[in-house]
Amino acid sequence: MDAPRGRAKPPRHLADLTLAERQEAATGAGLPAYRAKQLSTHYFERLVDDPEQMTDLPAAQRAQLVETFLPALATPLRTLEADRGTTRKTLWKLFDGALVESVLMRYPDRATMCVSSQAGCGMACPFCATGQGGLTRNLSTAEIVDQVRAAAQVAARGGLGGGPGRLSNVVFMGMGEPLANYNRVVAALRRLTDPAPGGFGLSRRSITVSTVGLVPAIGRLADENLDVTLAVSLHAPDDELRDTLVPVNTRWKVAEVLAAADAYAARTGRRYSIEYAMIRDVNDAPARADLLGDLLAPRLAHVNLIPLNPTPGSQWDASPKAVEREFVRRLEARGVPVTVRDTRGREIDGACGQLAATN
Structure with missing residues (x-):
């Protein structure tokens, strides 16, 4: 597009x-x-x-x-820090006035950058600030890559809490649906992984591409021989609820999405991640944990539970911690590996799209 x-x-x-x-x-x-x-x-x-x-x-x-x-591609409008300086979120104004966000996060063992691939998003997931804002346009390959260069420069120069360091991981989980901007995202992946001076020389295993489940594009990505980690934003194990939470599910159902992810895992030998935002009284019932566990137990998949970062005025809220713990217990009881995401930057509009929405 x-x-x-x-x-x-x-x-x-x-x-x-x-x-x-x-x-x-x-x-x-x-x-x-x-x-x-x-x-x-x-x-x-x-x-x-x-x-x-x-x-x-x-x-x-x-x-x-x-x-x-080296034409100028973007100008930083705002940069906010949280978590004692180890989380840094930047709002960028592109050459045509479009707004995108990137987040740089330092952990004990790595520095991770969350990159945007579109200005806005056309997937219209109702609990997502970016999705509610709609799609402005795709980013160029360089507009994607330059976010990474800027983050790597900040890390190298000690601008992230903890002193100078090396950017090691990149996740395509910022604004936009990466596989809806397929050609430019794939070109960006090659710039990230090609050895210098062709690119940054990052490890393919340290790069994650997230998608709501664009089935044909998942198949294409498997054939690119890039072997990056695939993350599927599932958010519900059943079609009835997922049709509401992830509207693209009306085109490609849960079974089709998981089959495409399985084929990706078989082709690359890489375990994929299932992203699951925990939304109070919506998708966090024990029965849904059981259904999700039954779906994933035979698969080469890992569940990443995400405590929802609600947007101001939204009807959606995060699940209570006790509910979250029970969800984890039920998945583990079925042998499904699961982690709960370490949420960062809540006090600086940390969820994708929140900072842009306030400008």
Whole structure:
């Protein structure tokens, strides 16, 4: 799904291109091909986007290099911190005024960045702030990748609580449905995993792509040989409730979604994650825990329970902790591995879409 006709496209950026395409663009602009490789090393390996810091480039060519490869893609409007500085959420204004969010989180063993793939979301899940705002447009590959570069730069320069560190994990769980922006997200995944200077050289196992269950796109992703972790936002084990909570379920039912995830696991050898937001008196009944456990017990799947971060004025609320614990117990009794997500940033509008909705 592309932007409507007449909408301006994001400027072409180094991160939109493969290394070979960058070299071709350099020669097309009258520059030596190796300048593209130098610039790529600065951007992906040294995390520098200011040409004045690229002292190995001729000063007379820097302006042309910026114009050719490093146009401004986004401006930070607000940055909020929580959890003693280990959670950092940024609201970005894109070149056309669209708003997106990214979140950088530091844990004892890793630094994780939550990236947006669309401005808004068209999936219309009623408990999600982003879904209620609707879809503005898809992000370009570079608009996705540059969120990661910015986060990696913050981590490397000690801007996240705990001192300097390395960005190790990226999750496509920010604004948008990643598989609805398929081509650009796959290109972004290649930039994240390609070794420098082609990309950041992140481990494929440290990258997670979340989807509400776009069955054909899950099949395509399995064929990309990227082997990233798949996360399925299920939120209900039965079609009757999921039709309401995840409207795309009216097109692809629970059984079809799980079959696609099973095929992905068989192709990649990777266990997939089932994302399940715990919503008070909606999907947290013991009977639904039993049904979910029965569905997943024979599968190569792991359940990630998410305490709902309710939006202001919403009818939806988080399940009580006692209900959450009973849900976990029933899944474990059926042999299903389960964890409860460590929620971050509640005091800074931590749920996807909340910060953008206030601007």
